[in-house]
Amino acid sequence: MTIEKDATRTLTVPPDARRTPRPYDRTRKPLISYGHWWWALPAIVLVIGVHYVANLTGGFFAFTNWTGLGDWDFIGLDNFVRIFSDPTLLGSVWNTLFLAFGSVILTNILGLGYALAINRTLKTRYILRTLLFMPVVLSPLAVAYVWKFIFQFNGPLNGVLSAIGLESLQKVWLADPTWSIWAILLTVVWQQTGFVMVIYLAGLASVPVELEEAAALDGAGIFKRFWHVTVPGIRPSIAIATTLGIIQGLRIFDQILALTGGGPAGATETLATQVYKQAFSLGQFGFGSALALVLTVLILIFAILQQYATRDRDAVGRKA
Amino acid sequence: MREVLIWIVTLVGLLPFYFLIATAFKTDQETLTTSAIAPPQSLDFSAFVSVLTATGRNSIPMSILNSVIITAGAIAGLVLLGSVAAYVITRRTRTWTNLTFYLVLIAIILPAQLGTVPLYIGARSVGLTGNAIGMILLWIGILLPLSVFLYASFFRGLTTEYEEAAVIDGATPTQAFFRVVLPLMAPATGTVAILAGLIVWNDFFNSLIFLGGSTTQTLPVAMYTYVGGLVSAWNKIFAVVIISMIPILLFYMFAQKRFIQGFAGGLKG
Numbered sequence: 001m002t003i004e005k006d007a008t009r010t011l012t013v014p015p016d017a018r019r020t021p022r023p024y025d026r027t028r029k030p031l032i033s034y035g036h037w038w039w040a041l042p043a044i045v046l047v048i049g050v051h052y053v054a055n056l057t058g059g060f061f062a063f064t065n066w067t068g069l070g071d072w073d074f075i076g077l078d079n080f081v082r083i084f085s086d087p088t089l090l091g092s093v094w095n096t097l098f099l100a101f102g103s104v105i106l107t108n109i110l111g112l113g114y115a116l117a118i119n120r121t122l123k124t125r126y127i128l129r130t131l132l133f134m135p136v137v138l139s140p141l142a143v144a145y146v147w148k149f150i151f152q153f154n155g156p157l158n159g160v161l162s163a164i165g166l167e168s169l170q171k172v173w174l175a176d177p178t179w180s181i182w183a184i185l186l187t188v189v190w191q192q193t194g195f196v197m198v199i200y201l202a203g204l205a206s207v208p209v210e211l212e213e214a215a216a217l218d219g220a221g222i223f224k225r226f227w228h229v230t231v232p233g234i235r236p237s238i239a240i241a242t243t244l245g246i247i248q249g250l251r252i253f254d255q256i257l258a259l260t261g262g263g264p265a266g267a268t269e270t271l272a273t274q275v276y277k278q279a280f281s282l283g284q285f286g287f288g289s290a291l292a293l294v295l296t297v298l299i300l301i302f303a304i305l306q307q308y309a310t311r312d313r314d315a316v317g318r319k320a
Numbered sequence: 321m322r323e324v325l326i327w328i329v330t331l332v333g334l335l336p337f338y339f340l341i342a343t344a345f346k347t348d349q350e351t352l353t354t355s356a357i358a359p360p361q362s363l364d365f366s367a368f369v370s371v372l373t374a375t376g377r378n379s380i381p382m383s384i385l386n387s388v389i390i391t392a393g394a395i396a397g398l399v400l401l402g403s404v405a406a407y408v409i410t411r412r413t414r415t416w417t418n419l420t421f422y423l424v425l426i427a428i429i430l431p432a433q434l435g436t437v438p439l440y441i442g443a444r445s446v447g448l449t450g451n452a453i454g455m456i457l458l459w460i461g462i463l464l465p466l467s468v469f470l471y472a473s474f475f476r477g478l479t480t481e482y483e484e485a486a487v488i489d490g491a492t493p494t495q496a497f498f499r500v501v502l503p504l505m506a507p508a509t510g511t512v513a514i515l516a517g518l519i520v521w522n523d524f525f526n527s528l529i530f531l532g533g534s535t536t537q538t539l540p541v542a543m544y545t546y547v548g549g550l551v552s553a554w555n556k557i558f559a560v561v562i563i564s565m566i567p568i569l570l571f572y573m574f575a576q577k578r579f580i581q582g583f584a585g586g587l588k589g
Binding site: 292 | 335336405497522524565
């Protein structure tokens, strides 16, 4: 068979001369089976058991007065009425929200500021990033003990205040009902800022330099460039950093147990510490579950918001 | 100039580490009498010695061993169960695999707090509280959605040609997966191991509930009970804190790039 040189004419090969394979037979068993179906079984059983069954059971306990042993009664919404009428417990709801939002606002301002400061031009930015990320990997409990030392009466914080002549501001920070929650907030912010910074560094890497240069040539000042070029470019990072931060913040537990144990006089109790105390120290499983349900609803609201905000998350992350 | 300024800010931010190290090397007497900011007069290791030789439930070396066993067990389970489940879910396209994927996705969003009480009661009734096996199983259950999700996203990006070639060369599906596909998945395994390892190693809440009061303690729980008994012996407290930080910091130095990437790219809920 010769192929004609005239490219305008189509060449037809007779069917019996074709060497193409026969059309794929769809009814046949596929040539290759990718693993066995039962490989997924242990995972499915564990996920259903640990996540679905446990959460549903916990949700049911929330409406009972079970103490962990013996009989229980279905008491409807009584547990929730108790939570929202007890000042200490209601306070713990507010403390939970205060720590979650406070830590998100502070870590995002500091983390973004730091990411902008070390982005691109600095020679030592990789060392700085490594150092700043270090607190993130440490256990929150260990970090809390370091800060407990800083906040004690003979500690460095009061030492600095006395050195700059502000003795009047010295106090026992962790025993002061007004200041103890701020001390916890500072501890959390110190540990989490590096994490937020890394998210923003990844986001900033995706903002094209040319765009900023073009804006600069057009006469945009540094603030205008930040607001109109950088911020739209890192919007996905903002969504991830804030929602993850709130979800993390709502769960704060270790730092409180190490720093104040919930005191003074319940000033630093959160839902997480109350769940632990009511359910596991006092054995009020039903009531503890009700507190856990309140916390769960709060977390779920922000988790769903996060899913919504980060649907096109492929644009961000991946490259740090 | 700007660089110097940023370095000053960074070093001020890292001052807590200075207090930590300076205080841990002070003698008992020095801790009480010298200023909190002052450096130690000489390197004194007595605080470390007394911490490492404490016995019973507060034994720090024993708790490190427990933490290693529980963390390693959980990672092994998460890699094995997570990878095979994700493989079947992503490679086979049936209704049930889609449903399973959504089951896993929703479980990532579900917070664990509400399930803690029933899980504790369930584990207590079958004797899985207060021992490493129960703790490992609990962690595998809690973190499996994360593991399956991460593996699934990596499998989606891997062409099927490798395992097809292996099967054509005569490998069974099991061989194709464990000898060809899983070794190719080293970046996914690394991400799962680092994220899960960090969560399990640093966890205090679950360990406190499921291991509290038993002789099997993880490092954070042992640290909490031990420090609770030292009123203001800050040199000893900081010796425990430093010992607890060493393993994770060593690991971080060794794999810091992967750590940071894993966090920026993989973490989700």
